[in-house]
Amino acid sequence: MKPDDKAVNQKLDELIALLADNHIDSEKARGLRQRISKAIEASSTEEEEKIDAFRSLDTSNASRLELLDEFSILLSSNQIDSNTSKKYIATHSTNVLVIIIGIVMITLGFAMIIMPAPPDFEIYTVFYFNQNDGVTIMDLISLLIVLAGIYLLIKSVYKRSAGI
The missing domain is CATH 1.10.287 (Helix Hairpins)
Structure with missing residues (x-):
């Protein structure tokens, strides 16, 4: 299990404990469900966005030195x-x-x-x-x-x- 997975599971357990202590009506539950769904969708599309950033290098007509600079910047900013x-x-x-x-x-x-x-x-x-x-x-x-x-x-x- 990765350290990120442990952190996510720990926070999820904390959220479950908080939800068990508080009374939540259907409106609040719907809002929480939508927020959690949006967060999960955002984390899954993040990988596509990282790869799409590298795809933009293929279309530019820059010199090799400029391409190398852009590539090094992309590598440092996107952890792939x-x-x-x-x-x-x-x-x-x-x-x-x-x-x-x-x-x-x-x-x-x-x-x-x-x-x-x-x-x-x-x-x-x-x-x-x-x-x-x-x-x-x-x-x-x-x-x-x-x-x-x-x-x-x-x-x-x-x-x-x-x-x-």
């Missing part, structure tokens, strides 16, 4: 350790992986619909276009695969654009 960078890389790499999986599922689903399937896989025809062609159970399963791929793609792209 390997755990923060690992969390950032893991979060963004999983988003990229989900995007790739979504694209593969969409492609696979459309390929299953377009390409002719052997008669063994033509389980049951739900709707006939003509005597030899129609919508089969295999086509419906393929459509579900396409929709699942679209869902994964939209969800991961939305997370990526929202910066979550």
Whole structure:
């Protein structure tokens, strides 16, 4: 357990003891809950803000000496350790992986619909276009695969654009 975790747990125990001693109505409880939620959200977005500060170095067209000065200032003002960078890389790499999986599922689903399937896989025809062609159970399963791929793609792209 880190020293920060011990301090947080100690303060949390103190807060619980204070709350147990005082009578709190629902309005006060709602206000306390909102303040605690805001504090937790602020602490979790702090890591993203630290990394975003370093991202601004990529866009500047300064000389190497100026970039080095800015980089040293950023390093001294933002305490980033390997755990923060690992969390950032893991979060963004999983988003990229989900995007790739979504694209593969969409492609696979459309390929299953377009390409002719052997008669063994033509389980049951739900709707006939003509005597030899129609919508089969295999086509419906393929459509579900396409929709699942679209869902994964939209969800991961939305997370990526929202910066979550």
